[in-house]
Amino acid sequence: MKRSILILVSLALAILTLGGMPKNASVQAQGIPTASINFRNEAPIPLIIQGISFVGGTLRKGQPLFIAPGKNAWDTNVPPGPRQYKIYDGTQPSRVLAPNIPVKVLNRDVFLLIRPAKGGTVEVIDGGG
Secondary structure, three states: OHHHHHHHHHHHHHHHHHHOOOOOOOOOOOOOOOEEEEEEEOOOOOEEEEEEEEEOOEEEEOOOEEEOOOOEEEEEEEOOEEEEEEEEEOOOOOOEEEEEEEEEEOOOOEEEEEEEOHHHOEEEEEOOO
16 A cells, blocks of 8 residues: 555656646756846936747746947846847836847847937947957
């Protein structure tokens, strides 16, 4: 009897461990190589940036990043592939300054500069790096 219970418990733990992993587990835990995106705010106002990727058919939003003028922020553990960024005015978060910034993420880190542009918007340029 004890042996049967031990076998059932072991089997249940194996099923939970192997099959119970959520589909949206972190990409790093799945062994997928990741990169970091470094943003430098050269605009005179604070900014909020949020990235979106598709991982395994699931939409994954990144953590919103607040960047003060003249400062940097990093979007870390970004999976490889296309990623879209949206940039908001940090003093008026409902005001979108750049609605669709595409970034191709490879297996290397990316450095981007955010500068003021005409019309009260911002532009994002490759900062090298």
